[in-house]
Amino acid sequence: MFSLREFEALARERLDPAHYDYFAGGAGDEVTLRANEAAFGRLALLPRVLRGAEKRQLDVTLLGRRASMPVLVAPTAFHRLAHPEGERATARAVAAAETIMIVSMASTVAIEDVAAAAPEATLWFQLYIQPDMAFTESIVRRAEAAGCRALVVTVDSSARGRRERELRHGFDDLPDGMCCENLRDGDAGVRPIVMSPSISWEHVHRLRQITALPIVLKGILHPEDARTAILHGAAAVMVSNHGGRQLDTTPATIEMLPEIAAAVCGAVPVLLDGGVRRGTDVLKALALGADAVAVGRPVIWGLAADGERGAGRVLELLRAEIEQALTLCGCASVHDLDPGMVRRPC
Numbered sequence: 233m234f235s236l237r238e239f240e241a242l243a244r245e246r247l248d249p250a251h252y253d254y255f256a257g258g259a260g261d262e263v264t265l266r267a268n269e270a271a272f273g274r275l276a277l278l279p280r281v282l283r284g285a286e287k288r289q290l291d292v293t294l295l296g297r298r299a300s301m302p303v304l305v306a307p308t309a310f311h312r313l314a315h316p317e318g319e320r321a322t323a324r325a326v327a328a329a330e331t332i333m334i335v336s337m338a339s340t341v342a343i344e345d346v347a348a349a350a351p352e353a354t355l356w357f358q359l360y361i362q363p364d365m366a367f368t369e370s371i372v373r374r375a376e377a378a379g380c381r382a383l384v385v386t387v388d389s390s391a392r393g394r395r396e397r398e399l400r401h402g403f404d405d406l407p408d409g410m411c412c413e414n415l416r417d418g419d420a421g422v423r424p425i426v427m428s429p430s431i432s433w434e435h436v437h438r439l440r441q442i443t444a445l446p447i448v449l450k451g452i453l454h455p456e457d458a459r460t461a462i463l464h465g466a467a468a469v470m471v472s473n474h475g476g477r478q479l480d481t482t483p484a485t486i487e488m489l490p491e492i493a494a495a496v497c498g499a500v501p502v503l504l505d506g507g508v509r510r511g512t513d514v515l516k517a518l519a520l521g522a523d524a525v526a527v528g529r530p531v532i533w534g535l536a537a538d539g540e541r542g543a544g545r546v547l548e549l550l551r552a553e554i555e556q557a558l559t560l561c562g563c564a565s566v567h568d569l570d571p572g573m574v575r576r577p578c
């Protein structure tokens with residue numbers, strides 16, 4: 233396997249078609265799903281030459297934790313649909329790669345068990361704020377106790393995206409023996425995840441009173457919301473359109489990045505996900521103002537192909553591609569990239 237795309241092809245062969253389409257699909261006409269990847273393709277890298285740097289530095293520090301490269305694992309639900317070890321395998325691959333896994337609130341392995349499977353991994357916990365704030369607080373306590381280092385609050389999901397591939401397969405529940413383990417509520421069983429239109433900045437404010445963990449807001453697309461996020465004490469913002477799975481026809485994330493980076497103006501780290509498939513995509517995002525990126529589907533394709541090894545291989549392919557592209561761009565470090573190295577051909 234020599235590229236992330238080959239993993240997707242293999243995953244498609246291996247997975248139940250309903251599960252493949254759950255992972256691969258987007259909302260509506262999948263305009264945004266395609267736009268995320270296509271927008272990277274329209275950008276050109278403008279390399280510098282003869283800058284004589286022997287070694288390259290890929291590591292970054294985010295919210296006080298080192299990652300060996302500027303690539304995180306985005307939160308994605310239901311890893312056990314891709315591999316029996318599920319999120320345990322992903323976390324082990326992330327620990328070996330020395331990067332950061334954002335564990336989905338909708339993981340099919342409980343956050344405590346993900347942490348136990350990979351004690352060395354840096355884990356952040358993704359949260360959909362539930363209107364029942366007492367229940368939200370109990371989930372936050374579990375994430376804290378499991379050793380998660382940040383809360384990544386997803387803010388692009390005031391309703392569930394309408395994904396026609398899921399509707400066509402009638403995919404609306406996990407198979408027997410699998411559930412959202414983080415949603416267990418004592419004798420009440422497993423609660424459904426509520427995506428509520430009532431969630432507001434006020435809830436972010438209340439969450440900050442509940443926990444001392446840094447709060448990352450995921451799903452920011454409007455520069456004005458990036459400014460508001462900082463005013464509300466966000467420790468980082470994540471530019472994301474949920475991989476095209478929520479509101480269709482939003483812009484590609486890489487297209488909004490320059491404006492958001494300008495609005496944030498270095499106040500907090502800026503992360504980006506959506507359509508990152510190559511090391512050159514990572515360089516473009518860093519050049520345009522991201523501190524790091526995250527990958528969603530590619531990790532699932534790796535997991536489906538070969539469990540921990542496959543997810544690990546996906547991360548190592550990206551690392552090798554980043555190192556290669558940095559070298560050819562004349563950069564000794566990921567910090568040497570700047571907006572002048574990215575061109576949009578007219």
Ligand SMILES: Cc1cc2nc3c(=O)[nH]c(=O)nc-3n(C[C@H](O)[C@H](O)[C@H](O)COP(=O)(O)O)c2cc1C
Pocket residue numbers: 254255256268306307308309336337338358386450472473474475476477505506507508526527528529530
């Ligand atoms: C199958 C799948 C499940 C996802 N589940 C979640 C989730 O539980 N929480 C969340 O915040 N984002 C979720 N996302 C969105 C990802 O975090 C991320 O924004 C997106 O996948 C990035 O795009 P990429 O897949 O093109 O890399 C999911 C995405 C996919 C593909």
Ligand SMILES: O=C(O)C(=O)c1ccccc1
Pocket residue numbers: 309338425474477
């Ligand atoms: O599928 C998704 O994109 C997603 O975010 C999600 C949220 C809750 C449960 C399952 C998946």
